[in-house]
Amino acid sequence: MNASVTPSTVVPDADLYLPRMARILEILPMSAREKFLRLELPAPLGHRPGQFVMLSCLGIGEAPISISCGPRTDNILEVVIRDAGSLTHHIHGLKPGQYLGVRGPFGSGFDLEAWSGQHLLCVVGGLGLAPMRSLIQPVLANLESFSGFTLISGCRTPAEELYREEVRGWEQLAQGNSKVRVIRLVDRTDNQPWDGRVGLVTAPLHTLEMDPANTVVAMCGPPVMYKFVILELKARGLGDAQIHVDLERRMKCGVGKCGHCQINHVYCCQEGPVFRFDRIAHLAEALQ
Ligand SMILES: Cc1cc2nc3c(=O)[nH]c(=O)nc-3n(C[C@H](O)[C@H](O)[C@H](O)COP(=O)(O)OP(=O)(O)OC[C@H]3O[C@@H](n4cnc5c(N)ncnc54)[C@H](O)[C@@H]3O)c2cc1C
Numbered sequence: 239m240n241a242s243v244t245p246s247t248v249v250p251d252a253d254l255y256l257p258r259m260a261r262i263l264e265i266l267p268m269s270a271r272e273k274f275l276r277l278e279l280p281a282p283l284g285h286r287p288g289q290f291v292m293l294s295c296l297g298i299g300e301a302p303i304s305i306s307c308g309p310r311t312d313n314i315l316e317v318v319i320r321d322a323g324s325l326t327h328h329i330h331g332l333k334p335g336q337y338l339g340v341r342g343p344f345g346s347g348f349d350l351e352a353w354s355g356q357h358l359l360c361v362v363g364g365l366g367l368a369p370m371r372s373l374i375q376p377v378l379a380n381l382e383s384f385s386g387f388t389l390i391s392g393c394r395t396p397a398e399e400l401y402r403e404e405v406r407g408w409e410q411l412a413q414g415n416s417k418v419r420v421i422r423l424v425d426r427t428d429n430q431p432w433d434g435r436v437g438l439v440t441a442p443l444h445t446l447e448m449d450p451a452n453t454v455v456a457m458c459g460p461p462v463m464y465k466f467v468i469l470e471l472k473a474r475g476l477g478d479a480q481i482h483v484d485l486e487r488r489m490k491c492g493v494g495k496c497g498h499c500q501i502n503h504v505y506c507c508q509e510g511p512v513f514r515f516d517r518i519a520h521l522a523e524a525l526q
């Protein structure tokens with residue numbers, strides 16, 4: 239150790255613990271419970287798809303929130319916030335021009351380079367479209383790197399659908415490009431207008447045309463959805479190492495210090511939130 243540096247004078251990497259202040263450029267309702275926020279950071283975030291940030295408001299608190307935009311070179315960060323409690327409710331009441339604290343990016347994210355040449359199947363449930371969009375955007379911008387792309391996206395009712403216009407744009411792209419497929423589902427229509435399918439995200443998997451040997455799967459949604467989707471994928475011949483799941487756990491520090499996010503001995507904030515399924519399939523608490 240350098241003689242001038244004793245343990246008591248070691249300053250931790252300020253980026254880990256010190257929020258940067260981000261200005262709200264846009265805050266728009268997406269559904270009854272979710273709002274979309276576009277934030278301007280002091281510098282580019284430099285994230286990978288599937289990573290998360292810790293968002294904070296002074297005097298209220300801090301929470302892990304998925305990054306919802308693909309990697310970008312400007313200072314913009316996009317997130318979707320569900321009104322779930324004290325902090326998220328407070329954020330829903332903020333206006334453009336006000337500020338939020340941002341730490342991160344944290345976590346593993348999706349390893350897009352490792353999937354080059356394969357068919358990417360994304361299975362999404364509800365709010366899972368927020369993190370999955372950070373993957374879909376760069377994939378659609380670099381389709382030549384993949385043999386194909388399929389999105390199966392479900393939510394409970396038409397009123398809960400997120401990124402409506404953008405998903406329809408992806409659907410239009412699919413109409414002119416045989417490498418792209420987009421399947422939208424709701425559990426029930428609740429008598430609202432709906433131009434997609436009705437059913438669970440597992441239903442299309444029975445008959446989906448796919449080459450199991452050349453397919454990689456990314457999933458974002460509730461753990462109960464993962465259990466049933468994984469059963470279907472295995473029935474179609476896919477192995478655990480081809481399946482990637484985004485797991486949410488209670489988090490406090492986001493940097494491997496507090497233990498709040500542990501799945502058995504695995505720290506979700508550092509190794510996750512994206513895991514290749516063979517890494518966690520044997521852990522009893524993984525899909526709870
Ligand atoms: C990696 C990761 C990414 C996330 N991404 C998003 C996102 O993109 N958008 C979004 O809206 N939310 C996301 N969440 C969930 C979000 O962090 C919680 O909803 C938030 O912490 C609630 O904070 P609060 O102060 O508003 O609510 P609190 O007052 O702390 O809690 C309100 C309710 O939410 C429950 N809760 C708290 N944390 C979680 C959690 N991690 N999972 C499930 N329930 C929880 C509490 O038990 C309580 O019932 C993510 C969580 C993780 C771990």
Ligand code: FES
Nearest residue numbers: 492494496497507
């Ligand atoms: S959130 Fe603190 S160790 Fe993971």
